[in-house]
Amino acid sequence: MKFLPYILKNVLRNKLRSVFTGLSIAVSLFLVTVLYAYINMQDEVGKESEKYARIVVTAKQGLMFPVPIAHLDKVRAMQGVKAASPLAWFGGKYKDDKIPFAQFATDTSAIFTVLDEFTVPPEQLSAWQKDRSGCVVGEKIARKRGWTFGDKVVLKGDIYPVNLELTVDGIYDGPESSDREMLFYHYEYLDELLKQARSQLAGNAGTIFVKAQSADMLPSLMTQIQARFASSDSPVRAVTEQAFRQMFTEMLGNVRAYIRNVALAVVVSLVCVAGNAMAMSLRERTREVAVLKAIGFSRTTVMSLVLFEAMVIAVGGGLVGTLGARALFTFGDISFMAIPGFAAFYVPWSTVIFALAIAAAVGLASGMIPAWRAARMSVVDGLRKVV
Amino acid sequence: MVPIKYNIRSLRNRWVSSLMTILGTGLVVWASVLAFGLADGLDHTLAISGDPLDLIVMRKGATSETNSIISESTAREIDTLAGVATDAAGNKLYSSELVVVVNTPRRGEQAGSANLIVRGVPPVGKQVRTGFRIVEGRENKPGLREAITSRTMARRFVGAGLGEKLDIFDAPFEIVGIFEAGGSASESEVWTDLEVLAQATKREGVRSALQIRVNSPDDAATLMNRIENDEQFGLKAVTEPQYFLDQAQAGMAIKIVGRTIAIVLTIGAMFAVANTMYAAVASRAREIGTLRAVGFSRRTVLASFLLESLLLCLAGGAVGCLGALPLNGLSTGTANWATFSELTFSFRFGPAVLAQAVLLAVLMGVIGGLFPAIRATRMKIVDALREI
Numbered sequence: 001m002k003f004l005p006y007i008l009k010n011v012l013r014n015k016l017r018s019v020f021t022g023l024s025i026a027v028s029l030f031l032v033t034v035l036y037a038y039i040n041m042q043d044e045v046g047k048e049s050e051k052y053a054r055i056v057v058t059a060k061q062g063l064m065f066p067v068p069i070a071h072l073d074k075v076r077a078m079q080g081v082k083a084a085s086p087l088a089w090f091g092g093k094y095k096d097d098k099i100p101f102a103q104f105a106t107d108t109s110a111i112f113t114v115l116d117e118f119t120v121p122p123e124q125l126s127a128w129q130k131d132r133s134g135c136v137v138g139e140k141i142a143r144k145r146g147w148t149f150g151d152k153v154v155l156k157g158d159i160y161p162v163n164l165e166l167t168v169d170g171i172y173d174g175p176e177s178s179d180r181e182m183l184f185y186h187y188e189y190l191d192e193l194l195k196q197a198r199s200q201l202a203g204n205a206g207t208i209f210v211k212a213q214s215a216d217m218l219p220s221l222m223t224q225i226q227a228r229f230a231s232s233d234s235p236v237r238a239v240t241e242q243a244f245r246q247m248f249t250e251m252l253g254n255v256r257a258y259i260r261n262v263a264l265a266v267v268v269s270l271v272c273v274a275g276n277a278m279a280m281s282l283r284e285r286t287r288e289v290a291v292l293k294a295i296g297f298s299r300t301t302v303m304s305l306v307l308f309e310a311m312v313i314a315v316g317g318g319l320v321g322t323l324g325a326r327a328l329f330t331f332g333d334i335s336f337m338a339i340p341g342f343a344a345f346y347v348p349w350s351t352v353i354f355a356l357a358i359a360a361a362v363g364l365a366s367g368m369i370p371a372w373r374a375a376r377m378s379v380v381d382g383l384r385k386v387v
Numbered sequence: 388m389v390p391i392k393y394n395i396r397s398l399r400n401r402w403v404s405s406l407m408t409i410l411g412t413g414l415v416v417w418a419s420v421l422a423f424g425l426a427d428g429l430d431h432t433l434a435i436s437g438d439p440l441d442l443i444v445m446r447k448g449a450t451s452e453t454n455s456i457i458s459e460s461t462a463r464e465i466d467t468l469a470g471v472a473t474d475a476a477g478n479k480l481y482s483s484e485l486v487v488v489v490n491t492p493r494r495g496e497q498a499g500s501a502n503l504i505v506r507g508v509p510p511v512g513k514q515v516r517t518g519f520r521i522v523e524g525r526e527n528k529p530g531l532r533e534a535i536t537s538r539t540m541a542r543r544f545v546g547a548g549l550g551e552k553l554d555i556f557d558a559p560f561e562i563v564g565i566f567e568a569g570g571s572a573s574e575s576e577v578w579t580d581l582e583v584l585a586q587a588t589k590r591e592g593v594r595s596a597l598q599i600r601v602n603s604p605d606d607a608a609t610l611m612n613r614i615e616n617d618e619q620f621g622l623k624a625v626t627e628p629q630y631f632l633d634q635a636q637a638g639m640a641i642k643i644v645g646r647t648i649a650i651v652l653t654i655g656a657m658f659a660v661a662n663t664m665y666a667a668v669a670s671r672a673r674e675i676g677t678l679r680a681v682g683f684s685r686r687t688v689l690a691s692f693l694l695e696s697l698l699l700c701l702a703g704g705a706v707g708c709l710g711a712l713p714l715n716g717l718s719t720g721t722a723n724w725a726t727f728s729e730l731t732f733s734f735r736f737g738p739a740v741l742a743q744a745v746l747l748a749v750l751m752g753v754i755g756g757l758f759p760a761i762r763a764t765r766m767k768i769v770d771a772l773r774e775i
Contacts, residue, residue, distance in 0.1 A: 261555070
């Protein structure tokens with residue numbers, strides 16, 4: 001510890017170089033943080049959904065096939081079911097959006113019991129329940145699009161041959177890992193429009209989200225639901241919410257492998273870059289190191305001094321990069337990332353810690369060779385050397 | 388002009404430092420090339436998928452075939468409209484098709500599953516598509532549970548290989564042939580007979596979309612108007628290129644993410660290059676003084692150092708590009724949210740991608756080297772010569 005001032009002095013000796021190395025690391029680790037946040041966030045959200053004890057019921061043939069709304073009451077009557085709600089993806093176009101945000105037709109009295117991580121002020125909830133063409137939107141999307149109570153939201157149908165004209169009645173909020181960019185509206189409103197249009201899609205619940213009374217009931221409840229409709233015209237598949245989410249992640253393909261490859265390239269690149277800077281610094285200080293050794297500092301001390309210096313720079317840069325990433329995604333607007341799975345993007349603390357560990361490792365690795373060379377250098381040569 | 392040999396020798400003289408910088412920038416270029424190659428491959432697949440003389444008819448409001456439903460009777464009416472091309476035997480080149488999405492496991496452990504498109508095609512459907520040909524095995528026979536698919540799909544999905552059985556809604560379909568369709572989006576699909584698929588999925592009497600061949604762009608425009616304006620149909624017709632252009636939005640995310648990665652990493656690399664060049668300038672103060680003393684102008688010295696920085700980064704760029712080339716043509720796939728299914732495509736490192744990579748390297752070299760080079764020109768000759 002007593003060497004800390006000396007190390008800091010060395011870091012600041014060539015300010016420009018240290019700042020540049022730090023910035024190089026900061027910028028690169030910013031990227032690594034964001035990329036890894038994508039992976040960690042999904043794992044975290046998956047784990048979270050485990051504790052909510054929910055089941056998603058879809059048509060056996062997949063999401064493009066209907067789940068009859070008549071299934072809903074049968075599911076509700078089952079033992080172990082706390083609440084159940086239809087959740088039908090509308091996928092409508094809003095204004096000039098190319099990719100639709102999440103819009104679900106749902107049961108207004110059940111949805112917030114099923115998705116109980118969300119909270120809506122009671123007066124807003126009851127206003128919504130009374131308003132057939134009303135909707136409740138997430139706090140994040142409301143902020144992003146500037147929606148407030150009474151605003152009209154018109155959605156042009158893509159999958160469904162009808163358009164929705166909705167009024168914002170309420171805004172829901174929820175924990176950090178939850179998706180606060182969804183819109184919920186009355187299932188009856190959609191179904192009525194579909195019946196008027198004589199569409200074959202009327203009477204389709206899309207999916208049914210089921211909240212179990214406890215997590216240990218999930219396996220038996222899933223078997224029960226599947227068995228109940230196995231021989232009907234519309235057999236279903238019941239999976240945990242976690243498995244349901246995973247399906248979407250898997251659809252994206254081997255994103256994880258790609259992210260790991262990029263991160264690995266970045267880390268190796270940083271070791272080269274930071275190591276180079278460290279080597280340059282030490283080359284300029286050859287005589288000084290020789291003096292240190294001449295007045296009795298041990299090899300280990302000399303080595304650790306260099307290693308620490310490298311780590312201070314790397315971790316300093318890492319802090320700027322990772323905390324910057326977290327700040328940006330907590331307070332910034334990232335609406336351009338409006339694709340499914342990105343809606344609730346945030347940087348978990350686990351990613352910040354992971355990225356800082358990378359920074360420390362980069363510092364250590366980059367200081368290794370210069371430190372070893374400094375420790376091994378012969379004092380006589382060092383003292384004689386003119387740089 | 389300071390001879391370029393001077394720069395090359397200087398780089399060689401400090402070879403460890405040069406090599407580290409080349410490696411550092413090279414890896415950044417490598418990662419960027421991968422990102423660009425991914426986006427380019429996706430774009431390419433969608434771009435070559437469209438033939439302006441092929442029309443796709445869907446329900447009004449639907450943006451993809453998978454979201455579209457047309458009744459068989461309406462489909463038959465479209466058949467009678469003028470403008471549909473005919474083949475040599477007098478058959479109308481008009482194919483009404485059923486498209487379903489089937490969740491299928493990918494090959495390989497932990498690869499998960501993805502939705503693949505199974506298309507029920509009447510016999511004429513293959514004629515409507517130019518570039519379609521069977522490259523292995525044979526065509527599927529109408530009325531039988533047989534299917535054909537592309538080589539990529541055969542490699543990617545469980546049960547999609549030649550001779551294997553693919554489960555489509557619990558019904559096994561034997562893969563009897565492998566087809567090619569010029570690398571287009573059709574190569575991300577499994578094709579089977581229309582009636583057989585309708586039966587297997589209990590969707591008799593339902594069609595998803597119609598594929599129509601026309602003779603000329605004028606015919607296309609007339610037919611599109613006719614379909615669009617008839618309220619009774621509630622349908623719309625788009626040319627294939629337009630259809631895939633709309634879907635290319637699916638690739639936007641990949642493109643944005645890829646570009647962001649490249650730009651962020653390039654900025655990071657600029658700092659690294661600047662460091663190397665500052666050190667180069669600092670340790671060569673005497674040389675710079677000498678150059679100036681023997682009459683090289685400030686501007687020449689600036690150009691010389693910029694050139695050196697550029698050389699360094701271009702070497703890095705070359706390393707990055709060469710490192711990425713072995714991955715050219717590697718097939719991969721991602722979700723096409725418009726159709727809610729997997730679109731397979733290959734990494735493509737064409738001239739455009741490589742040019743982008745070189746551009747990044749040049750940016751690193753010029754911007755990273757600029758300030759150190761300016762510092763070199765600012766040195767007073769007398770001071771510089773006196774430095775040890």
